[in-house]
Amino acid sequence: MVMKRPGTLRPDPATFIQANLPISPVPSIPEIRLHTAGPASGLWRLAGRGETDPPPYWAYPWAGGAVLARHLLDRPETVAGRRVLDFGAGSGLVAIAAAKAGARAVTAVDIDANAIAAIGLNAAINDVSITAIAADIIEEPPPETDVLVIGDLFYDPALALRVMAFLRRCQAAGIQVLIGDPLRAHLPQGELSRIASHAVTDFGAGTRGGAVQAGVFSLSAMTADATKREGPAATA
Numbered sequence: 001m002v003m004k005r006p007g008t009l010r011p012d013p014a015t016f017i018q019a020n021l022p023i024s025p026v027p028s029i030p031e032i033r034l035h036t037a038g039p040a041s042g043l044w045r046l047a048g049r050g051e052t053d054p055p056p057y058w059a060y061p062w063a064g065g066a067v068l069a070r071h072l073l074d075r076p077e078t079v080a081g082r083r084v085l086d087f088g089a090g091s092g093l094v095a096i097a098a099a100k101a102g103a104r105a106v107t108a109v110d111i112d113a114n115a116i117a118a119i120g121l122n123a124a125i126n127d128v129s130i131t132a133i134a135a136d137i138i139e140e141p142p143p144e145t146d147v148l149v150i151g152d153l154f155y156d157p158a159l160a161l162r163v164m165a166f167l168r169r170c171q172a173a174g175i176q177v178l179i180g181d182p183l184r185a186h187l188p189q190g191e192l193s194r195i196a197s198h199a200v201t202d203f204g205a206g207t208r209g210g211a212v213q214a215g216v217f218s219l220s221a222m223t224a225d226a227t228k229r230e231g232p233a234a235t236a
């Protein structure tokens with residue numbers, strides 16, 4: 001848990017990350033290195049004063065992102081030459097893998113401004129170009145992209161429902177959706193088809209180094225009823 005200390009001044013995120021989060025290879029993804037938090041990083045110093053500030057999930061590579069990154073690096077044809085948007089990008093792990101796999105343009109979106117600073121630094125370390133945007137687009141029309149990648153966003157029940165509604169709208173607009181997840185409690189497995197599996201490290205389970213068998217999933221075909229519920233496809 002990250003302690004918040006009222007009254008302390010927040011440092012510049014990029015300067016703080018460079019000074020306090022060492023650069024490490026991602027377990028199972030040696031091709032990618034990230035600024036990663038450790039016990040001495042003092043992440044609480046970047047936390048805001050408000051209870052609504054997002055937790056610093058960007059400071060770690062998550063199992064859902066790791067399995068998706070592994071998949072894109074092993075199967076570059078999945079994204080080569082295509083526009084890719086990494087939704088809930090965190091550290092930028094999946095976005096970086098997409099760029100390394102030859103995506104034409106990569107956008108990383110996260111609600112957390114600290115994540116955007118981390119993605120900028122991590123993209124530079126890995127010598128790739130990524131457009132990082134701080135925004136909450138979950139209620140917006142589908143973005144202009146060919147592929148939407150989403151790593152480890154099913155950890156909260158309310159968020160999982162909103163994410164699935166967004167992904168269904170993206171699917172209806174003709175966007176290919178790829179999900180990476182280590183079978184978190186709120187992953188709607190009945191609506192997904194597994195297309196790959198890899199053993200990756202799971203920070204989210206608190207195992208700190210334990211490997212889990214995580215999956216890459218696509219959305220199952222929409223039924224006529226579901227299509228009606230979602231309404232007509234938005235024009236991206």
Ligand SMILES: C[S@@+](CC[C@H](N)C(=O)[O-])C[C@H]1O[C@@H](n2cnc3c(N)ncnc32)[C@H](O)[C@@H]1O
Nearest residue numbers: 057061062064065088089090110111112151152
């Ligand atoms: C568990 S982390 C996963 C990060 C990364 N995808 C990975 O797998 O390593 C979830 C991320 O989703 C972001 N997030 C949560 N809700 C979001 C929303 N509505 N829009 C964009 N990002 C969101 C969080 O800020 C956090 O960085």
